[in-house]
Amino acid sequence: MxxxxxxxxxxxxxxxxxxxxxxxxxxxxxxPTSGGERMQVEVDVFSGRPNPQWTLTPPEADQLIQRVQALPSESGEGDVKEGLGYRGLIVTKSGDRTENYTEISISNGLVIANKNGQLRRLVDQNRTLERWLFQTGKNRLENPLYQQIEQQIK
Missing domain, CATH: 1.20.5 (Single alpha-helices involved in coiled-coils or other helix-helix interfaces)
Known part of the structure; x- marks a missing residue:
């Protein structure tokens, strides 16, 4: 031994x-933090083919919710942009990171947030939220498309 x-x-x-x-x-x-919830951002731009999209990181998702919750209510009759070309951003969720928001549409200074089945109309002054959210897709979108839309929302 x-x-x-x-x-x-x-x-x-x-x-x-x-x-x-x-x-x-x-x-x-x-x-992943917070159970791995995901928030998808879709650029509402194409007709007849899939729109580009990306997934927010958990810190980006948290910041988005904080920014949405800080927006003032909108009392007018404005609506999201329609027609051809860039119409706005649509955020959808899978999981609970979104504080009960199931969809958030951001277009031309207006935010329509579906929270607990109720639509809330909010003001995106100077399109600050829209520009911030769009820039999170900078390295996730094709560069020519990114640059074209960036010029439209400045």
Whole structure:
């Protein structure tokens, strides 16, 4: 029977503990926050083909909700832009990160937010929310399309 030095046994155990801790830490960092909810942004621009879209990161989604909740109510009769070309942005959810918003349409200074089945009309002064949300898609959209729409919402 081969004798194992007591320190060697301790080092082997410590090595296994450190390895296990590293694996748990790495796996823990890979788990998405807030249950992995997703918010999709769709650019309402095309007719007859799918609109481009991207998924917001959790921090972007949180910031979007904060910005929407800070908007004042709109009392006029304005409506979202219709017709050909860029019409606005549509945010949809899958999960609970959206604070009960199921869809948020942003177009030409107007935000229509569907919250708990009720439509809320909000003012996007100077299209600040629309421009901020659109810029989150800068590296997620084809550059010529991004530049064309960016010129329209300045």
């Amino acid at each position: 081969q004798r194992v030095h007591p320190l060697q046994s301790i080092f082997e155990r410590a090595k296994h503990v450190v390895f296990s801790f590293a694996i748990v830490t790495i796996l823990g960092c890979a788990v």
